[in-house]
Amino acid sequence: MGSQEKMQGLISSTSKDTLVGARLLIVDDDAFLRATLREQLSIEGVKQIDEAATLTEVFDCVNEGEPDLIILDIRLPDGNGVAICQKLRDRGFANPIVMLTGQDSEDDIVAGLEAGANDYVIKPMRLGELLARIRSQLRQHKSSDTARFSVGGLSFVPANKLLFDDRSNRKAVLTEKEATILKFLYRAHPNGVSKEQLLTEVWGFQDGLSTHTVETHIYRLRQKIGRLTSAPVVLTTRLGYSLSSVP
Secondary structure, eight states, X not given: OOHHHHHHHHHHTTOOOTTTTOEEEEEOSOHHHHHHHXXXXXXXXXXXXXXXXXXXXXXXXXXXXXXXXXXXXXXETTEEHHHHXXXXXXXXXXXXXXXXXOTTOHHHHHHHHHTTOOEEEESSOOHHHHHHHHHHHHHHHHTOTTSOEEETTEEEETTTTEEEETTTTEEEEOOHHHHHHHHHHHHHTTSOEEHHHHIIIIIOSOTXXXXXXXXXXXHXXXXXXXXXXXXXXXXXXXXXXXXXXOO
């Protein structure tokens, strides 16, 4: 195996199950279904599982729980899932929404997708299919440069190369390399990454580069983070670096 293949293998080994540590909201009036999903999602390592059975409960759960993904039934006793989806998008909720629809409801599926849903699963559903859809949506959202992530108590938007301290409204502008480093560390969390992995991911296979290049950029990144918070964010590990915390 060549050096490039070995390095790519190291990089892929930093990936993790996207369900581990995730925060999900289940919106469905079927208590048995909610309990079944809660049990299975807990087994899969989901960090936080909130439930809502009615329209009036949804927005409180979103505001308080800040879910990474919402599982949303198309029919609720006091409202329509399509309308809820639209309201969530109008209010700025940007994380994935997976709709649960009945059979032979193509119109509902189309309406849900047009309202901003990312995907749908038809009832009666197979748990394996739903979990696969959830994982796929979380993975796609996490890799999106337009998403806003929380890193060590700071907000990070890769597309804008900006770090925010929401409490003080201060921000730091990152270079392209610094943003790529932070994004790679975020996606690897809770695992750490080696200096060699960062060198390959950020700079590619360029001649004349050493891990000293990584160390220099990490130093500058830490300086910028230090202007926003005194808390350690980028940690030094035995092999390289990791993030202190990611929700």
